[in-house]
Amino acid sequence: MGETPAGSAKSGRLKQAILLIILAGLIFLGGRWAGLWGGADDGQLKLYGNVEIREVQLGFRVGGRISKLYVDEGDRVVPGQVLAELDTRPLDDRLAGAAARLDAASAAAQRDANGSRPQEVGEARAAVAAAEARLIEARRQFERRQALVDKGFISKADVQTAEAGVAAAEASLSAARNSLSLAEEGVRAEDRAASEASRNAAFAERRSVQTDLSDARIIAAEQGQVLTRARELGAIVQPGQTVLTVALTQPVRVRAYVAEPDLPKIRPGMAVTVSVDGSDKRWPARIGYIAPVAEFTPKTVQTEQLRADLVYRLRLTVDDPRGELRQGQPVTVSIPADGKR
Structure with missing residues (x-):
């Protein structure tokens, strides 16, 4: 017995219904897999960016x-x-020369700071005593000849010679006393300052060469x-x-962008996750910085919004001790819906 026309039509409609149900299921599963609806990512905000190149x-x-x-x-x-x-080797030679110049300048500065040696002061005092003795003798000779010239025993020229000897002895004594004063006083303050400055310059030169060596x-x-x-x-x-x-490579930082309407959903210090294409792994991260000024979406960042939209740049620090993320790699940042992670 053959199938009736009514039965054939009913069977055709059943097949169409089954095909529609299968097609709807496939669309639903595909949508869930793509994250368009349903699934574990419900309510999550997704941002897009790249691992910073440092x-x-x-x-x-x-x-x-x-x-x-x-x-x-x-x-x-x-x-x-x-x-x-x-x-x-060239720097070692320069350092040796600088060290020698520093030693010489330090010795000169120390010499000027110490002043005259006791032997030098004693020698100056002896010179004063000798000059005083010569002056006494010169005056005695002058007085003696002055008495003789009055009696006509010697000429006035001899008296003038004796008088010149007294003047010379007085000048010699004055010079000896000045030398003694210099020996007792030591080097002038200006000379000591110059010696100290030379030592400081030599020290700076040696330190400069040491810096070059490092x-x-x-x-x-x-x-x-x-x-x-x-x-x-x-x-x-x-x-x-x-x-x-x-x-x-450490720390790993991600630069991402958030649209102005989603700005209230994030805050510095918020814990988020980072993922990449082709992997199910998620890396924990934390928002560290949100730019205070808006900018247009960079062309290198793939987003679901138009590229002319104003966005805010944010920087995240990712916990990636194994260095699995590569610099410049595109990433997806998942923000939890409740904002408590």
């Missing part, structure tokens, strides 16, 4: 020839690690990874010329 160009503050390179591209570095060194090494200041090695062993570099480029 690089530092490292070089020597002084010029010279590279004698040692301890790292290569891809090597990880830690704070305090020596990465490269210059040939320090700057003849490249030392890592933060944890990172070597990106490029721009110079090789034996290369002559100028001061400030880039030798190594290091990416700073």
Whole structure:
């Protein structure tokens, strides 16, 4: 017995209903998977951004020839690690010369500070005594000849010679007394100040060379990874010329953007999560900074809003001790609906 037309129509409608139900289920599941509705992300605010690129160009503050390179591209570095060194022989020679000049200037300053030696003062006093004795003798000779000239025994020329001898003895005594005063007083204050200034200049010169010696090494200041090695062993570099480029890997920072209507939903210090395409892993993060000034959405950031929308930039610090996130990598920031995480 064949199927009736009514039965065929009923069977066709049933098949259509089943197909529609299957299609609706697929659409629903696809929507949930895409996060358009339902699922674990209900009520969450999603922001989009990138892992910040943090690089530092490292070089020597002084010029010279590279004698040692301890790292290569891809090597990880830690704070305090020596990465490269210059040939320090020219600086060692400069340091030796500066140290010698400092020793000489220090000795001169100490000599001026100590003043005259006791032997020098004693010698000056002896010179005064001798000058006084010569003056006494010169006056005695003058008085004797003055008496003789009155009696006509000698000429007036002899008296004048004796008188000149007295004047010379007096001048000699005055000079000896001045020398004694200088010996007792010591070096002038201006000379002591000049000696001290020379010593300070020599000390500054030595310290400058010591600074240059310390700057003849490249030392890592933060944890990172070597990106490029721009110079090789034996290369002559100028001061400030880039030798190594290091990416700073810790802390990991994300720059994201939030639209003005969603601004009240976030605050500094809020705990959030960060995820990337192609992975189910989520990294804990915390909002550290929200820009006080609005800007247009950068073209490098993919958002669900128009690029002409005004947004606020925020920076997050991500807990990524294993360094799984790469600098410049696009990320999605999930903000909890209740804002309590």
